[in-house]
Amino acid sequence: MYNSKITGLGYYVPENVVTNDDLSKMMDTNDAWIQERTGIKERRHVLKGGEDTTTSMGVKAAKIAIERAGIDKNDIDFIVFATLSPDYYFPGPGVLVQRDLGIKTVGALDVRNQCSGFVYGISVADQYIKTGMYKNILVIGSELHSHGMDMTTRGRGVSVIFGDGAGAAVLSREEDTTKGILTTHLHSEGQHAEELSLIAPGMGKRWVTDILEDNDPNDESYYPHMNGQFVFKNAVVRFSEVIMEGLQANKLAVSDINMLIPHQANLRISQFIQKKFGLQDDQVFNNIMKYGNTTAASIPIALTEAWEQGKIKKGDLVVLAAFGSGFTWGSAIIRW
Ligand SMILES: CC(C)(COP(=O)(O)OP(=O)(O)OC[C@H]1O[C@@H](n2cnc3c(N)ncnc32)[C@H](O)[C@@H]1OP(=O)(O)O)[C@@H](O)C(=O)NCCC(=O)NCCS
Numbered sequence: 001m002y003n004s005k006i007t008g009l010g011y012y013v014p015e016n017v018v019t020n021d022d023l024s025k026m027m028d029t030n031d032a033w034i035q036e037r038t039g040i041k042e043r044r045h046v047l048k049g050g051e052d053t054t055t056s057m058g059v060k061a062a063k064i065a066i067e068r069a070g071i072d073k074n075d076i077d078f079i080v081f082a083t084l085s086p087d088y089y090f091p092g093p094g095v096l097v098q099r100d101l102g103i104k105t106v107g108a109l110d111v112r113n114q115c116s117g118f119v120y121g122i123s124v125a126d127q128y129i130k131t132g133m134y135k136n137i138l139v140i141g142s143e144l145h146s147h148g149m150d151m152t153t154r155g156r157g158v159s160v161i162f163g164d165g166a167g168a169a170v171l172s173r174e175e176d177t178t179k180g181i182l183t184t185h186l187h188s189e190g191q192h193a194e195e196l197s198l199i200a201p202g203m204g205k206r207w208v209t210d211i212l213e214d215n216d217p218n219d220e221s222y223y224p225h226m227n228g229q230f231v232f233k234n235a236v237v238r239f240s241e242v243i244m245e246g247l248q249a250n251k252l253a254v255s256d257i258n259m260l261i262p263h264q265a266n267l268r269i270s271q272f273i274q275k276k277f278g279l280q281d282d283q284v285f286n287n288i289m290k291y292g293n294t295t296a297a298s299i300p301i302a303l304t305e306a307w308e309q310g311k312i313k314k315g316d317l318v319v320l321a322a323f324g325s326g327f328t329w330g331s332a333i334i335r336w
Helices: 020-024 031-038 054-069 093-101 114-130 153-159 190-195 208-214 228-249 267-277 295-308
Strands: 003-012 017-019 042-044 078-082 107-111 136-143 165-174 180-188 259-262 317-324 328-335
Touching (some): 054 165, 078 114, 107 114, 114 165, 114 295, 228 267, 228 317, 228 328
Antiparallel strands (some): 003 165, 017 042
């Protein structure tokens, strides 16, 4: 058995900055409300008609991660792509990355676990590397939310929170099993699937021909729906549980954490966890203020920024934790 370790990280966000004041020109909201409830000051949105797509942003992040891993793109044995906002309904963006990176015909898997997507993705990659099946796996989390949100007052409870961007990691074989990804822990509770969801264009309830015939401009099923307070209450409980589960599985304590990278759901959720665990400011990384919630991209973007800023050093205990739609949640315990 081997371990896997993160050998390269990269991220890409669109240049276009959208401030809270910009949003207040499109809908009835304001900077004070958004900052007080979420901590978000600004986010990135791709330019309408521009070049950025979920796949192309993922490819840009991946190129940086591959270069930093010090490997050739053809050393990648497998691709895992996590997103809730794919370019196409099918095929998923994994194969588009294989094509656009111009790499050999390796397997490409799409992960559909929303805000937990990156943690699920590295957990899958970790198992393949542990068993010796693959040596280098590219894991991408990328989201293009801005094209799919209701940017009117009707959608303000959701649309002020989410932003566009991508992050990527290369996981490589590590012979020393005391290093790298030690364990991952995944959960789901489908009972609450609709509390944070986007129902259309699913094939579940309506025929596509009926949807086209209805052609209803007020059809809200094409926009994300979120029961904000219910999500908040569940998130704080599940984040705490899954962090503790990971620490206990490795006989570690909260005091052993050097860096917690929580999924950037809401600054208030991260602050709640930090306070609950008694962690100092330099033990928790947050960048939601700049990017909003970028769903599957949020952890790899935050991890990359923390690493670039020298906040993660060799030997550190790094904990990744996520919660989101599904509900799904998970953690990864990493010895850097
Ligand atoms: C979304 C969230 C910020 C909303 O905060 P909240 O305190 O629950 O606010 P509510 O939804 O109860 O709305 C309170 C009021 O603000 C209004 N409101 C909602 N969005 C608003 C906005 N963007 N600007 C101004 N007012 C807004 C509501 O209409 C409501 O008005 P009312 O009292 O007149 O009915 C909060 O619930 C949250 O962060 N939830 C977790 C979300 C999350 O983390 N999602 C990602 C999970 S991965």
